[in-house]
Amino acid sequence: MPDNRLGRLIPQAIAAFMALTLLVAAPVYAQTPSGSNPTAQAVSEQQLLDELQKIEGRVTLPNTAAGLLEQPQGRDYRGFHEGWLPWIGGIAITGILLLLALFYFYRGRIRTLAPESNVRILRFNALERLTHWMTATAFIILAVTGLNFIFGKRLLMPLIGADAFSTWSIWAKYAHDFVSWAFMLGILVMLVTWIWD
Template sequence: MQVLKRVRPIGPVLAAVVLAFGLIVAPAGAQEGPSGSNPTAQSVNEQQLLQELNKIQGRITIPDAKAATLEQPRGQDFRSFHEGALPWIGGVAVLGMLLVLALFYFIRGRIRTRSQEAGVKVVRFNALERLTHWVTATAFIVLAITGLNFVFGKRLLMPLIGPDAFSAWSQWAKYAHDFFSWAFMLGILVMAVLWVWDNLPDRYDGHWLRVGGGFFDTSNRTHPPAARFNAGQKLIFWSVIIGGIALSVSGLFMLFPFAYADVNGMQLAQTIHAVVGVLMVAVIIAHIYIGTFGMEGAYQAMGSGTVDLNWAKEHHSVWVEKQGAKTEPSQPAAPPTPAE
């Protein structure tokens, strides 16, 4: 008992020392984050938090969960890409393609059919194929014009027509972009189903590519063999399908904002959409050129659906051999005139 009496006065002192030690040591040890930062300590560094989390979020009570994001530094990269690099990529792709085509036209001229018309028509695209092509093409042209307005409108159009007219046009352009996108997506899907087999690589593609399809032979003598689609057309087809899928998926993210992605995902979708979009506009400009001014007789294939037999032999000789049976006379023989 005597010993106990002697010890008792030391007890409170010991407890106070242990408590004080605990208070000094505990906060650092107990609440440390995975990277060693402590979000509740006064010394917490904004930069450390951003590295860990990509964005700083608070706690909110309103239903819109997006409002909880207080800082998202990737937004600055996104903005500088959108305002700086993107117009450059788009401008170089589209103007560059126009320049290349203009040069090609002046050097090579229109690609003419060498032989005379045979007067026999070959069915090249049936009604469903043409409908699909023109629905997709119309939708794409609307999407291209309204899409380029997102990238260049504020800089190029607004100074010309003024902010009020630009705002009204841009609002309608945005609606058109959203609604025509459905026709484009459907068109891409049907096009893929209709033409995928004829666009698989074959043994004629390598040679066709090596001689550049004969496009650069100014004497117009080189006509490499090709099946229904030549290697150049296959490149267009696969650009349209792969580019179309990328545009469709990233576009769906934007049609339903924040439904499938947070703010970082939304910015990534928009970046992919914009870059693929401007590149595809450049590719399609080349396609439209060759399907109209660039090559004699090409437009009829998609316009009326038939081509002259000699045109088909020059551009798709292997296909003509296989199609042999499907030819029809262009001028049906006049019915015999009844005797008077």
């Protein structure tokens, strides 16, 4: 009797082993490369991006243009902003300072013909003085924060450190954005006031 049981168990064990082997081998067989590749002639995605010179991804938004991350024009602007612009700005600022110094040394101080009489003449009213000082203060703030955008990373960040420079740059950006409105208003009031006369 025990031999009969063993005789029935061996074919069942072999059948179970073969079924298990097929179940395990089927996914592996599915991943092996076949003889033909249907996309072999297609252009690779990286080659396409290299040809187009832009970085673009796939998006599920209705606006398909939102998938464009970087354009060649943006790369050119960054190259100019990081490369040539600081040199052009530095040479222009240095040149203007040298011209002002040269003019001062050539012309000297402008003196009055007669001594001061201590008589004060009201030349500008309160609105004109307020407009002048508002515009001048806004111009200085815009100049300092604008120079930070161009030269700050190279000149200021090594001196004060990355964290302090980051904090300063955030506040400089806010100041530049909001003070520009006061500057434009001051210029407009000056044009209206003095061209009107």
